[in-house]
Each structure stands twice: as structure tokens, then as C-alpha cells.
Amino acid sequence: MRTEKKKGTSTWSRLARLAMAWLLVSPLCVVAAETKTGADQQLDPQKIREEAKAVAATDKDADKKDGEKKAEKAPPLPLHCIEGTGGLFATHTAYLVNPPKKGDIAGLPAVEGTYVNIGNGRHMTAFTLTENLAGRVELGYGWDHFWAGDLRHDIAKATGLEIDHNAVNLHNFNARGLLVKDGDFGKKWVPALTLGIHYKYNDTVSSLNDDLGGALKGIGIERRDGVDFTLYTTKMVTALPRPFLVSAGVRGSRAAHLGLLGFTNEYRATAEGNVAILLTNHFILAGEYRQKRSSYKEIPGLVEKERDWWTVDIAYILTKRGTLGAGYGHFGDVLNHSANGVWGVKFKWEF
DSSP states (O other): HHHHHHHHHHHHHHHOOOOOOOOHHHHHHHHHHHHHHHHHHHHHHHHHHHHHHHHHHHHHHHHHHHHHHHHHHHOHHHHHOTSSSSSSSSBSSSOOOSSOTOOOOOOOOEEEEEEEEEEEOOOEEEEEEEEEEETTTEEEEEEEEOOOOHHHHHHHHHHHHOSSSOOEEEEEEEEEEEETTTTTOTTTTTEEEEEEEEEEESHHHHHHHHHTHHHHHTTTBBEEEEEEEEEEEEEESSSSOOOOOEHHHHHHHHGGGGGGTOOEEEEEEEEEEEEEEEEOOOEEEEEEEEEOOOSSOTTTTOOOOOOOEEEEEEEEEOOOEEEEEEEEEEEEEEEEEOOOOOEEEEEEOOO
């Protein structure tokens, strides 16, 4: 009896140890099986290829969207001023026109046509063209044609002289360099700064002077060409509900009436500038001021001294390439009449 009891106890002990061993080992087996299954799935070549294709397609779509976003064209601003640089009607901005896409050297050209009614039968038409290089250099040309209205009649009445030329042509060749970009040096408050050199040639004034028996030279207008120098700064302000641009510049010039009447031998320094606010994403309201300092003598009733210019301008962005503009100006005396109700229209296109 004592022997049988020992055998039963030994059997139950062995069963208990086996159960304990199973409880300890079975979780490890399950983990090992799951690990093996995960490894087999992870190393499945077909699945890896499919996942790689999906990732590549996603990256390609993302790159395409990024490329489209980068290639999206900026609004066609600024416009051209009548002398053939980036600006409004009579003044410049430090921002250059139609810069090229990132990585390109040359941008596409921009052209503009302008008509200005000066009153008393006088008007001016302008054709301007600009080209941007590397976003840092703007090359521009402006052709200005001025019709003098009844000036011929007033000259004949005052002097008895008959002149053959009642219109003049002024050619403007411009080169501007963007020295500092808006926000350069990692500083948001840094404005753009642009230096400009502008060669002007009047192809008519010499003949007009001959018609007048040298009268223009007699009052100090002795040249048919000259060079203007400009330095402009522009900053976009975004602190208000709508963004606006502020531009200020200085000019060194010896031109009489932009050069339409010729050039003297004396340089004068003048100030000019403008403010433009984007009332909507398409509509712009602006104001301009351009100081005028004459260095020639007057011929009363025929060639009056220059006066400062003021304008109020509007522009509407029609498309990503085209902009329509209009302006109203106060120009003081222009030759033989005052010009305080000047108005003009313009259209600019960027290719």
C-alpha cells in the first residue's frame, strides 16, 4: 500500500511539471510563430515591389504638384512707366518686371502701350518693352511721341516764325539692377533697392531748334541727348487688411520735360515716389508724385517752367498676363498751356 501511494504521487508530480512547462513554453512558441509569419510577409518580394510602386507614384504626384506650384505665374505687376521701366505712369518701382522662372537666365518680355491726353490738342503715345535677366537686371526701351497741338500756331503768332515740326520723338534706353531684394538677408523689413541708368535721345529737337533760329539753345536747351540716374526703394507692407506698396526714389537729370524738349548741361536732383494699394486681388489704386526742376529759362507764353507732377491711377488685372490701367494727372505748365486735367490709359501684356 505504501508503494502504490508513492507511484501515484510521482505520476501526479510529473503531470504537474509537464503542465507548468507547457504554460511557460507555449507563449514563446506563439511569439516565434508570429515573428516568422511577420518576417515572411515583410520579405515577400511581390509585396515589396507593389509598395515601392505606390510610394513612387505618391512621390511623383507630390513632385508634380510642387512643380506646378513653383511654375505658377505671379501677377503681372508692376506696370511700365511711360519711359520704359517698371513702375506706374510717371514713376518707377524698385521691383523689376516679369522675372524669369527659378533656374532660368532670361525671362519673357513684357510690352505696353499708353495714350495720354494733355489737353489743348496735345497728346502723347508711348510704346514700351522690357526684358528681365536672372531676376536681377531689367533692360527696357520706351518710345515717346509727343504732339504739341497749337504750339506751332502760337509760335507763329508770337515770333512770325513758321516751324516744320510740331511733334517730337524721344527714345529711352534703360538698364536697372536690383541691388537688394525685398526681405534680403533674412530680414522681413529690408526693402528692395534698384539702381537705374537711362539714356535718352530726342531725334527731333535739333531740327526744331533750327526752325526757331536757335531759340532753344538761347534758353539753355543745348543737347538732344542725356543720361538720367535713378535710385529707387520699394517695400510691400502687409500689416493692414490689404497689402500696399510704397516706393521712393531720387533722380539726377538734365532733361527738359522728360527730354521731349531736349536737355540742358546742368544736372538737377529731384525726388519722386508712389503708393499703391491692392483693394482686391485684381483692383489697384495708386498715387504718384514726381518733382520737376527746370534748368532752362522761360519764353513767356511759349515755353513755361516745369511744375511738379501728381497723378491718381487705377489698374485692373485682367488675366495672369494682362493689365489695364488708367490715370488722371496734374502737370502744371507744359510748354504753352497748363495741363491740370491730364488723363491717360494703358494696357500691358507679359509673355
